[in-house]
Amino acid sequence: MIQIRSLHVRAEHVLLHDVNLSLPAHQFICLIGASGSGKTLLLKRLLDRLPDGMSSRGEVISDEPLRRGLDIGYIPQQYTDAFLPFLTMRQLLRDTYRAHGSKIDHPYIDDVLRTLELDPTWLNRYPGELSGGQLQRFAILFAVALKPRLILADELTTALDPVLTRRLLDWLTEYQHQYGATIVFVTHELGPALHYGEQLVLMQDGRIVETGTPQMIEQSRHPFTNSLMQAHRTSLEERKSSCTQSYP
Ligand SMILES: Nc1ncnc2c1ncn2[C@@H]1O[C@H](COP(=O)(O)OP(=O)(O)OP(=O)(O)O)[C@@H](O)[C@H]1O
Known part of the structure; x- marks a missing residue:
């Protein structure tokens, strides 16, 4: 469980206002x-990595220690800068495991590669030899490589097609149950959140x-929530009429 109490973050202006939130363990x-x-x-702020020039007050309290990489897997929105350009994906993966005194968990990594439709031979490529969508999927693979207890996923499906998005979210749900993990999934779409989320913020x-x-x-009557629900229903109708995949 992570408790956020009276959190304010500011740069020139206040950017987060009095955030009070409980993130229960083992939930999506x-x-x-x-x-x-x-x-x-x-x-x-949960990662303790606010950009330079920002300050925060308030508290973030976790009932167990959370070390980035080992206990927290972060899938950033800006993943293109997340890779050292002069190392292949395999070398980066090896280094990720080595940094924590272990070796690549091949059966697990093979399973993640399959789920993410990443060709294993792409492990031999440098970041500059992969497309944006392929890099994003490698960013996901790296974030889950050490089986962290907390996954922070920032808009992780933006470069993925709907079928792969579903498969990944299904896999994350299985991961959550298998490893007792907590997933914090950031999205601007209500559809996947209503389908996969146990708690919505x-x-x-x-x-x-x-x-x-x-x-x-x-069932909320809040005007903001209502406007999101309305947008969600409209997009469902549009998808139904064009016969594309949607979240029920
Ligand atoms: N380094 C920064 N310096 C100053 N303001 C910033 C900085 N980074 C973000 N902000 C501002 O903080 C606010 C929140 O930004 P944030 O990136 O958290 O939004 P978001 O909800 O993740 O948006 P998106 O869905 O577009 O990624 C925005 O008004 C943004 O302009």
Whole structure:
């Protein structure tokens, strides 16, 4: 369980306002909000990696130690800079395991490669030899390589097609159950959040607007939540009429 108490983050202006939030362990938590609502900053504060020039006050308390890499897997929104350009994916993976005194867990990594539709031969490539979507999937692989107890995933499905998005979210749900992990999944779409999330946290303009289970959010009377639900229903209708895949 992570408790966030009276958290304020500011640069020139206040960017996160009095955030109070409990992130229960072993749950799939979805952080939803429009662009600029503060989702990434909240993740960065959880990682203790706020950008230079920002300050924060308030508390982030975890009931168990969380070390980045080992206990926390972070899938950043900006993944292209996350790789050293002069090492292949295999060398980077080896180094990731070596840094924690272990060797590559081949059966597990093979399973993740299959799930993410990553060709194992791409492990021999340098970051510059991979597409944006392939790099994003490698960023996911690296984040889960050490089987962390907490996964912070920032808009991880933006470069993925709907089928792969579903497969990845299904896999993350299985991962959560198998390893008792907590997943914090940032998205601006309500559809996947209602389908996969156990706890939903809605953000607007640096504030938490509402939290609750999918059922509570669906029945909410809050104007912001209503507008998101409306947008979600419209997009469902549009997808139904064009016969593309959607979340029920
Ligand atoms: N380094 C920075 N310096 C100053 N302001 C920043 C900085 N990084 C982010 N902000 C501001 O903080 C606010 C929240 O940004 P954040 O990246 O958390 O939004 P977000 O909800 O993740 O948006 P998106 O969905 O577009 O990624 C925005 O108004 C943004 O302009």
